[in-house]
Amino acid sequence: MGKIKVTHDCNGIEGLKVIEPAVFGDARGYFMETYNYNDFKEAGIDCQFVQDNQSASKKGVLRGLHFQINHPQDKLVRVVNGEVFDVAVDLREGSETFGKWFGIVLSAENKKQFFVPKNFAHGFIVLSDYAEFCYKVTDFYHPNDEGGILWNDPAIGVEWPMPEGMTQADLILSDKDKVHGGFDAYCKERGIVR
Numbered sequence: 001m002g003k004i005k006v007t008h009d010c011n012g013i014e015g016l017k018v019i020e021p022a023v024f025g026d027a028r029g030y031f032m033e034t035y036n037y038n039d040f041k042e043a044g045i046d047c048q049f050v051q052d053n054q055s056a057s058k059k060g061v062l063r064g065l066h067f068q069i070n071h072p073q074d075k076l077v078r079v080v081n082g083e084v085f086d087v088a089v090d091l092r093e094g095s096e097t098f099g100k101w102f103g104i105v106l107s108a109e110n111k112k113q114f115f116v117p118k119n120f121a122h123g124f125i126v127l128s129d130y131a132e133f134c135y136k137v138t139d140f141y142h143p144n145d146e147g148g149i150l151w152n153d154p155a156i157g158v159e160w161p162m163p164e165g166m167t168q169a170d171l172i173l174s175d176k177d178k179v180h181g182g183f184d185a186y187c188k189e190r191g192i193v194r
């Protein structure tokens, strides 16, 4: 019997999935399966994950929007401490929802997982004082293969919620993430006509 609930309707973007595990609480605390090959396969996620990642970030950190160009990764992401707003942008050429985004709050409390297939850009903003973010990926990290789209590119128009008491000027980004190109440049480089 499958122990997960899966939502496929992510703003009409095919392939994105939100997974909610069954949580077994008792006097000691709780138990849940965070990944089970058979259940995920039944839910349409039949992947070979090869790397697990974890990052910690303080409030106002924004990481994204990232992808690997020649070694695209499916990602199964979740939060084990704190709360983030997680975003995926469809970069699949020919997709009906090319350039559209979907965002969801992931937290240690709601225990939701978000499946982001290959050829999406991915990023998140930390809404809580601190957050720990864990994810499984289906290809290895290739430092020379990283691509990015500027987080606030109006051509994508992600509606990032701001952490309480912060404005966009307070956000903390890596140097790399401050200078990504926009979606128009992404399309132009690849000869994609929209």
Ligand SMILES: Cc1cn([C@H]2C[C@H](O)[C@@H](COP(=O)(O)OP(=O)(O)O[C@H]3O[C@@H](C)C(=O)[C@@H](O)[C@H]3O)O2)c(=O)[nH]c1=O
Binding pocket: 053, 055, 063, 064, 066, 067, 122, 123, 124, 140, 141, 174
């Ligand atoms: C992503 C990654 C980074 N690193 C190293 C490189 C660098 O020294 C340090 C920090 O890397 P970054 O600044 O790229 O980390 P970060 O900004 O957290 O990158 C991540 O962002 C989220 C939104 C994603 O979707 C991920 O796929 C990944 O791109 O960690 C690895 O060794 N393996 C990895 O898989």
